[in-house]
Amino acid sequence: MKTLVVSINKGGVGKTTLASQLGRYANQLGLRTLLIDLDDQGNLTRSLERKGCATRLKRTVTEILFEPVSDGDLGHTQFSILAADGGLTKAVVETSQIKATHHGVERERATIAHQNFAEFLKLVSPHYDLCLIDGPPALDIRVMMALALGDFAICPIQLAQESIEGMSYTLNGPRGILRIKGTVNNKLEFLGFLPNMVESTARQKEALMELGEKLGHHFLRDDEGRVVLIPLRQSIRDAQGQGVALAKLAKTNTQARDTWGKVRRIFDQVLDRMDLRSQIDAISEHRQELIRAEKTQQRLARICEPDLGLKDDLAVMDEAVSEELSHV
Ligand SMILES: Nc1ncnc2c1ncn2[C@@H]1O[C@H](COP(=O)(O)OP(=O)(O)OP(=O)(O)O)[C@@H](O)[C@H]1O
Ligand SMILES: [Mg+2]
Numbered sequence: 001m002k003t004l005v006v007s008i009n010k011g012g013v014g015k016t017t018l019a020s021q022l023g024r025y026a027n028q029l030g031l032r033t034l035l036i037d038l039d040d041q042g043n044l045t046r047s048l049e050r051k052g053c054a055t056r057l058k059r060t061v062t063e064i065l066f067e068p069v070s071d072g073d074l075g076h077t078q079f080s081i082l083a084a085d086g087g088l089t090k091a092v093v094e095t096s097q098i099k100a101t102h103h104g105v106e107r108e109r110a111t112i113a114h115q116n117f118a119e120f121l122k123l124v125s126p127h128y129d130l131c132l133i134d135g136p137p138a139l140d141i142r143v144m145m146a147l148a149l150g151d152f153a154i155c156p157i158q159l160a161q162e163s164i165e166g167m168s169y170t171l172n173g174p175r176g177i178l179r180i181k182g183t184v185n186n187k188l189e190f191l192g193f194l195p196n197m198v199e200s201t202a203r204q205k206e207a208l209m210e211l212g213e214k215l216g217h218h219f220l221r222d223d224e225g226r227v228v229l230i231p232l233r234q235s236i237r238d239a240q241g242q243g244v245a246l247a248k249l250a251k252t253n254t255q256a257r258d259t260w261g262k263v264r265r266i267f268d269q270v271l272d273r274m275d276l277r278s279q280i281d282a283i284s285e286h287r288q289e290l291i292r293a294e295k296t297q298q299r300l301a302r303i304c305e306p307d308l309g310l311k312d313d314l315a316v317m318d319e320a321v322s323e324e325l326s327h328v
Contacts, residue, residue, distance in 0.1 A: 001034075001125040002274045004132050004191075005150040008170055011137035014156040014196035014230070016043045017240050019134040024053065024245040025267050027079040030283035031129040031276065035081045037061060038146060039136040042084035050243025053079065060085035064120045065092065065113040076127040093140050114145050121149055129279060130271075139175045147180045147188060152274055154191040154220065156230075159198060159207040164214050167193060171218065191273050192220030194266075197232040220269070228266050233259040 006019045019035060027033045035054060037044040038061060048054035055077040059069055062085050092113045102112040121131070133150065135143045147153060155170060155177075171178045171190070181188040193215070198204060212219065212227065220228045230236075235256035239246040250260035271277065302312070 001121075001128045001131050002152065002276060003121065003150040004130070004152045004154060004270070004274060005135065005143075005146045006132065006154055006156070007135035007139070007143050007147070008155040008157060009137060009139040009143075010157070010161065010166070013137075013158050013161075015137075016047065016134050017236065018154070018156050018194070018196070018230075019132045020044055020047045021236075021239065021246055021263070022267050022270065023048070023079075023130075023132050025247065025264065026130050026132075026271065026276075027054075028245065028247065029271075029280050030287065031280065032078050032127060033080075034124060034128040034131045036131065036133045036146075037081065037084040038088060038142050039134060040084055040086045040089050041136070042086065044134040045081055045083040047240060047243050048081050049083075053243075053245075054081040055079065056081055056083045062087040062091045065116050066109075069116075069120060069123070071123050074124070076124070080128075088142060089136075092142050092145075110141050110145075113142075114148070117145055118149055130274070130276065139170070139173070144175050144180060147177060148184045150185070150188060152189050152191050153177050154194055154270065156194045156196040159195050159204045159211070162193075162207065162211060164211060167211065167215055167218070171215075189273075190218070191270060192218055192228075194220045194228060194230065196230040198229040199232050220266075220273075222265075222269055228269060230263060230266060231259065235259045236263070 004022075006015045008015065016039070023033050023035045034057075035044060035048060045056075049056065055075070057080050058073055058075045059067070060083050063069070064082065065088075092110060095109055098109050099106050100109055100112060101107075102115070107115075124131070133146045135146060157167070170176055173179065177188070177190050181190070193211075195208065208227070216227070222228055233255070235249055235253060236246060236259060239249050239256070242249075246256060246260045246263060249256035251257075271280065
């Protein structure tokens with residue numbers, strides 16, 4: 001299981017949108033996907049449960065951080081969510097230094113939460129290919145915990161609202177991503193800043209130039225080295241608002257189709273960077289094989305029922321002849 005933490009200490013930049021839409025896409029590709037909602041607002045939980053697409057694990061996030069959990073209790077599916085319960089800020093952030101007994105030893109609650117989260121990720125790892133963690137708009141202890149245990153991190157930003165200082169703090173501040181990588185989790189890979197809700201205005205272009213000059217090497221880039229950007233689009237807002245995949249809206253709406261084409265390439269880029277491509281290709285090959293096997297099975301069934309086969313042949317003949325006649 002590969003774990004991606006979506007985090008930045010700014011509100012409303014698109015963390016939840018990225019986690020939920022990427023999760024839906026990964027699931028559609030056949031990756032067994034787990035989403036974890038670390039935000040008490042519960043937007044990710046609501047968005048994924050709205051149309052009943054993801055199934056809630058039988059424990060909530062605060063429960064798995066403070067109560068013993070066994071694998072059989074969780075109820076894994078191909079697309080699961082560890083739901084928010086509104087109690088995490090109180091349970092971890094505000095009372096992090098209060099002591100409690102864990103496995104017979106007295107420890108701070110933050111340490112207990114961290115150990116239990118590490119155990120939880122290990123426990124669920126064989127059941128999933130991808131785990132996406134949606135953080136709150138903060139760089140607090142729960143986000144640090146996720147970064148300390150995750151494999152990858154990504155930070156959506158809004159160009160005109162970001163500053164070089166803010167982004168540098170996200171990377172190198174006392175709780176920064178690179179600081180955590182350098183101290184407690186050297187396997188953590190920063191995929192980059194991902195500008196979201198991009199419009200081609202003079203202000204945003206100026207911001208991209210300015211931020212790019214100092215921190216350009218920390219932006220997510222495609223294979224040709226071009227910076228990757230998610231445009232501001234009503235269809236993205238609509239998909240999130242309706243609790244559906246953008247890919248679904250794309251089936252009936254031309255603007256959504258165009259946007260989905262762009263967003264899908266970005267998601268593919270992210271999945272490639274997480275080394276999931278060979279797994280996705282293997283799943284796709286397996287699906288093709290199943291389709292081929294089913295078709296072979298159908299042909300065999302027809303051969304085994306000669307009467308039915310004969311009737312079909314006569315129907316084809318009738319059709320062909322009636323076409324011929326109509327051309328005379
Ligand atoms: N590219 C986009 N184009 C248009 N609307 C977008 C785009 N990305 C996100 N949104 C919308 O912006 C709003 C905020 O997005 P979202 O909830 O994902 O942000 P967030 O960073 O998770 O916020 P919070 O910090 O409160 O958790 C949502 O209504 C969402 O649908
Ligand atoms: Mg959010």
